Amino acid sequence: MRARVTVMPKAGVLDPQGKAIGHALANLGFAGVGEVRAGKVIELELAESDPAKAKAQAEEMARRLLANLVIESYRVEIA
């Protein structure tokens, strides 16, 4: 199975990267761009073939390593 873990800065946490990207897009002439948030995505090949188990496994990985729960939240998708 493939798991995709998306890790984003928590709501309210300063996201300097997102801010810089938003500025840059505006400077490039893109209009109508509101808030921009930048995060990470980690795609994993898992040997596990049961989707529910794969998801549980990826979630544990997110909690223990991939996301910093003090400042980030995560989301797991299985494909």
Add this chain to the structure above:
Amino acid sequence: MRARVTVMPKAGVLDPQGKAIGHALANLGFAGVGEVRAGKVIELELAESDPAKAKAQAEEMARRLLANLVIESYRVEIA
């Protein structure tokens, strides 16, 4: 509309970060983890309300700034 631009290292481009994550997961005792790729995700608030137009706009942003096509590929989702 919200656009989500996912930027991943192209196949064939070294991904030291993905590799390091793979190692770290193995060290933590996670078994059955195959290839790991690490990329970025940029979430944008767009004023555009037409999904097709929003997608086209986000794709142009990806091509011009958000992804470096020498080393990265991108995917746009609209929500």
Add this chain to the structure above:
Amino acid sequence: MNAAIIVFPGTNRERDMAIALERAAGRPPALLFHRETELPRGTDLVVLAGGFSYGDYLRCGAIAAHSPIMRAVREFAARGGHVLGVCNGFQILCEAQMLPGALLRNASLRFLSMDCHLRVERAGTPFTGRWQQGAVFRSVMAHGDGNYFADAATLDRLEGEGLVAFRYCDARGEATAEANLNGSARNIAGILSPNLRVLGLMPHPENYVDPLLGGTDGLPLFESLVDALAAAPA
């Protein structure tokens, strides 16, 4: 030599670079803010200095590559102007597609601040005139993303056309894997444009121009430029 250093928000080695240019040329360079749209009249060398332009957010050099002054820099280069990009400057030149390839995270995933040795792979250019082919000199590196990448065809073309300017090597001049601290493809530390007038490199020759501050190993690069620009005024 009428050099202009471009200062982007987050550029931080412009002072180091100004000192090196002044030492070689006997006059201080102009400092130009990123929002300018034109180079000062008579500019014959544009320098993109090290630092963290725009915080190096998104990708190193990516946002700077799109700033207003870069259009003028691109046109200047297209007219045959000399452009030097060091560290973040090299990253910007790649992001602006003025040089091929890209700079990835260091293979160790760590910032590397240390001495390195470079071998001159192409002497006789405006940047390397004072060195012999194969000369080895010391430089200092200070970057998190200096791992040069290009696809095999591009690398072959660069090598075939003699556009690799410098390679990481050990003190004896061997381009070993151990000397390739950041993991660059084929130990490449710096590359040239086809007309040999645009150079991008990761290490900082500008930090070795004073015997008191670690030596003068980097000085020949700036003296070469002085020679070249005196010979062929812009």
Add this chain to the structure above:
Amino acid sequence: MTADSAPQPLPAGRARQLAAEFGLTPEEYGRVLAILGRVPSLTELGVFSVMWSEHCSYKSSKVWLRELPTRAPWVIQGPGENAGVIAIGDGLAAVFKMESHNHPSFIEPYQGAATGVGGILRDVFTMGARPVANLNALRFGDPKLPLTRRILDGVVRGIGGYGNCVGVPTVGGEVNFHPAYNGNPLVNAMTVGIARADRIFTARATGVGNPVVYVGSRTGRDGIHGATMASAEFSADAEEKRPTVQIGDPFTEKLLIEACLELMATDAIVAIQDMGAAGLTSSSVEMAGKGGMGIELDLDAVPQREEGMSAYEMMLSESQERMLMILKPGREAEAEAIFRKWELDFAVIGRLTDTGRIVIRHKGAVEADIPLAPLESEAPLYRRPTAETPKPPPLDPASVPDPVGIEEALRRLVGSPDLCSRRWIWDQYDSTVGGQTVRRPGAADAAIVRIEGHRRALALTTDCTPRYCAADPEEGGKQAVAEAWRNITATGATPLAITDNMNFGNPEKPEIMGQFAGCIRGMAAACRALDFPVVSGNVSLYNETEGRAILPTPAIGGVGVIEDAARAIGLALVPGCELVLVGAT
């Protein structure tokens, strides 16, 4: 906006309960009631609690700090401002200070250490100096523990991540390991800057009517007090519990440095202070207080990153990369142009008054109205009981067996975590940016950084040996100062002054306060003997986990000057030279 309604007091019982949650003792809360003559509003209670916190008031340490010598003919500014200032010749001044970010670095090592560096940089450029060097003093737990490795890795990355990006070289530091720091690492960061001796800026606000100006990043709900939970009950949207860590943005800091120094080259600024801990509260209260002024703030004008922030939240936010300035009248446009050029927020958020009060308005209501003089003069000050550390018996060399032989012992020592090479750490710090680093980490006993355009250079070091302080606080305090002095001297430079960072456990325990007092006594004696005054510093108390305190750790940051950088001496042995041992062994 007129002198309208009074602030809305909290219900009395609720106020008493919150005061306790915010860390005020019943006696301290009694003083609040006496000063105001009524029950405080939430915002007022927030202001009192942060101003009277250990962190801002130095209530447990102040009486002891007064024993440190702070004067010398070359001292321009001793303790009491954002940083200390000394004359270093050629009409120049060195501006420096050390500050701790211990707890945040335990919660989130990368951001904790990074924002620690950011904060100390602001303390220095606030005074008009361009930062030219960073140093640090770090203590970690048992190196065998995975947690220690994780914290060490994050802290080192954070220090590098911030310092490298702002372009200030990190040129020195020190690291120790001991299980006493397992749950309580120490991250002390020091910045040194250079200014013209006749162009030093201070936080003393003067001039009735002068505008109060906010610059830098926007205010968010970052790191609001330990009181986030309590305050959540007062905000309409009970969102997910907010993290109390702040995120650093070194890019914005770099812009802030350039913009501030550009404005400082004009004569538009009356006073300036960074927003550190309890940002808007401490900066506005301290600036007005130092100038004997009153101050009015209109929080609607504060640049905000999040919606719906309350006055309480804005006054206590610890968002990074922000400064507060008092400008001369009519100079707003000129200043604004500079900050806009550097793409930073700029807002006039208030005026100085002659009322001697801080008045905070938000959405048409007065949220706080506090007399400033008693906020300072009535601030709690404690001479807490101390217990002497029992002197350990002298060690008889004969009582220590030699199980391994001298060669193996040496090998073990050199390979031990406390003595092994720190190269892995400093290789991650840009030590050359700025182009003035004469001696990098590892090259000499003190780092040598030349002053651009001069022959003169600074010699910089950080030192402390906590186990000496634990065994004998007074001797350990002396030793830390003496070591800094020796390290500077060993490079050929003249030691001039120090900053310190006093890291200790719970001051309410007599044995801890005894360690503190002992270290101060020793430091003071050494400073006096060596003519090596203290010009700035920082105190970090309550460094305990589960009742176990860290080792007493008075980290010393020393600054010296060498007139000709070319004469600085390094560590490397030169072939053919003789080795000479000086002093009794």
